[in-house]
Amino acid sequence: MSGLLKSSIARKVAMALSGLFLIIFLIQHFTINFTSVISADLFNEFSHFMGTNFVVQALLQPVLIFGVIFHFVMGFMLEIKNRQARGVKYVQFNGSANSSWASRNMIISGAVVLAFLALHFYDFWVPEMLYKYVEANPEDPSRYYAELVHKFESPVRTGIYALAFVLLAFHLWHGFSSAFQTMGVNNKYTPFIKKFGYTYAVVIPAGFIFIALFHYFNH
Template identity: 35%
Template sequence: MAKSAILKSSLAKKYWMALTGLFLCLFLVGHLAGNLQLIFSDALHFNQYALFMTTNPVVKLLSYLTYISILFHAVDGILLTVQNRKARPIRYAMENPSANSTWASRNMAVLGTLILVFIVTHMVNFWAVMHFDKNMPLQSVANGDSQVYVMVDGSYIPQEFVTSGDVKIEHRTEFFDSKSGLKIGEGYKDLHKITFEFFKDSEYGLIATILYVIAMFVLSFHLWHGFASAFQSLGANNPKYNGFIKGFGKAFSVIVPLLFAIIPVYIHFFAK
């Protein structure tokens, strides 16, 4: 079979769907762990996390891989749907789809399209603001119990030594916060504030919260069929493990979207 034929085959498309889908499941876990800081941590730690996720070279590489996987997964899903319908253009006169498949499995293309719409709007409201909005608010660096350093000729010197006269300053430059490494007076991009304003303080905060929760229901249905289906597409079909894979997949498809949904609900109704 020619290479082009392999790439065009439905089997190859199913492999790619499975691989990109499972990779995106890993992304969901990592993204959830970071977002849960909106509930269990403070603004500074969440903004430090956001800064790390947008500046670390390895994370950047994984981010590009995630963007590619989302696009590939979406396009591949559309192509598979079209290919399957072309293979059977005329429906059977007597058919009872619910007897042989779940609702989610029969509507994966619709569910996937809704999730793609959510991802685009989600990135516009948060990712694009974080990266490109010049009016992005900053969280000022509070000294607190941090030690303040002065850079002297390329070296960091504790401020108390400088002010006490123990160090002779010829080329003093900037003051730095020891915890954050940022210059005093600078700050982190305040994604924490943006998120809370979006779900709590804006005039459409309640609507945004409801739509987010609905999107997580859609994601749950998509994962309900997609998780176990991915392993089947990759040939992991063994009676010894099928029960565990299906059980784990169902738990994953409920718990992960549920925890995501709790975040905006908490912010809108309970956060101060």
């Protein structure tokens, strides 16, 4: 068991599990965000529930933050180790001859998503924490929709959001099926997993971009 916690395979599996956890979280986040396109009241209702429910706030939110930090820290640690493993660099390395850009540049797409998360936390999470727990304002169940729409009034911010989700799409394009391969799943279901992963990688980020553009053009 001790070997499991130290080995290269264990670290890969930990990356895969945390990645799959974040993939599942994205569905939940997307679903709630998409209600803002359908109805302001519906979005407010979901957001109020998520923002005030004890289980979500005290249990799920810390697990999510841990998952995000773990995935990024482990990702950067593995990248450093992998670069060290090459030693002397090639004068010519023709990576595009045998692998996709998305698979070779997970660290770049991941770093862009990390930078986006910093902006996202600055935009939504930090003000939310200040509003609720520092300023201790009385809860207003109807404020969420207006806060969301306000953020997408800026064309620059909307553009940054869209760009970050394009990079997230590249990250998911490789990451989804890669997580299953790492956990030892390579069988008759693999072609389906790959197709499902490619679909997920396009649909979910495109959906987030649609929501941002919808509010930008409708504010």
